[in-house]
Amino acid sequence: MEQVEVLVIGGGPAGMMASLSAVKTGARVTLLEREARLGGQLIKQTHKFFGSYKEYAGVRGIEIVDKLTFLLKEQEEKGKIRILTEAELVLFYQEQTLGYTYKGSLRTLKAQKIIFTTGASERMLPFPGNDLPGVYAAGAIQTLMNVNGVLPGEKYLMVGAGNIGLIVSYQLLQAGASVLGVVEAMPRIGGYLVHASKIRRMGVPIYTSHTILEARGKDKVEEAVITVVDNKYKPITGTEKILKVDAISLAVGLNPLGELLEQRGIKFCFIPELGGFVPWHDENLKTSHPDVYVAGDLAGIEEATTAMLQGELAGLVVAKELRYGNLEEQDKINLITQRLKEFRAGPKSEKTREGQIKLKNG
């Protein structure tokens, strides 16, 4: 069976950075990516990133992919990393033996250290009519629109005023669609206010303390019924309003994607602040299995900048455990830990901080 040193599962922002930092520290890496190209969710993120200018702030997600892909290809040419695209992990056996599909066949390999960066899946919202054609997850619309050049509707209702809901609304407007409104069950906007201001000045109303009641239509979405909700998120009768839309976009949160880890008996904790069931991990992203690490949304829902920092951290730690690098690596680890702490120091990261505390307490 094929033996590898470091196996990284998932070529999104966390996986790309994990691979790069492990390779730079001296380890040999194999990177598996399910899609045909690297980048994960970055490949549809046409907006400029927030964060520090020391990292990638001000750069668009789609441009970060190009930069990271270039760096990975450089390492690939040197023979330091093997990148397999359209390779999907399907099995996780004892003793770090894994099975993945590649070019129509099932292959197995054994890895000394594994970093899982499998990301998250979008949440669905229960309401009558949510099975009608025209109801999409916001990230799916973003993929259709920004990767495939397909606009699945003309008039949208966005459900959720977190960053994804606000950003996808803006990108729908850029693509020439109209957004008739953004509903948010919370009494305040969840995403960054600058994103909200951007769509407001283009005439998109944001309805806080509102939710979707129903999607109606014969064969596809023709209208959406929205309503005011009370402080317990219960709809208030008589406040219903009908919006004539042909598409409904759900931006109501993400769930970490870690079924294979769960099956393998790795410890999970239920921490709503981090997105639900997340693999328990320590400060260095090590799970309850000493050779398995996690980074990015799988380790708790956040965003791409922290995913990249976590990936970098996990790559370094893993390489160091394999006795690569020298004393400098510990300084780098401390620096990244510090950056993560800085990034999460604001009020918008309160949930993440609470989640981290719960994680620490197991």
Next chain:
Amino acid sequence: MDNQNRKISRQLTKSGIPTKTDLKPFLPSSKRKRKGAYALIECFEEIPCDPCFSACPFKSVKEFANLNDIPVIDFKKCTGCGLCVPECPGLAIFLINEDRDDGKATITIPYEFLPLPEKGEQVWALNRVGEIEGEAKVVEVKTYSKKNHTTVVTLLIPREKVLTIRHFRRKDQNER
């Protein structure tokens, strides 16, 4: 000026639209307004973001002690160069010039839509909720392709609307 820990209005947290009170601490003195263009950073809540600091060649944006700090401009150092406008990931920086003799002002707006307007074109100036405030003339269109492809468009607007107009829409064929 201490912008940290300042309470923001309920209106802003519910709608993304700042009140006069939200805006006030971000504005320069009336004396400074008469001394050429200035950058107005409409970034009211603490978010992890600092490119405005590195964008300014004159160090007019105070260095961030914490990445989540709210940006603070030293208007004595701001030359009105406008380099920060395309850099802000939140498209929250506007360059305003009220230092004119004709009672008008210019506002430079980050604009990420195609097709771009042309210099001299008349467009609909929009306020913070997207309503038409009137016509405005495009006086400059600049794309920073080497940076991040955000185009900045400068509009000639009535001076009393420098805090009202925040976006614009190109006219349809039949509106021209």
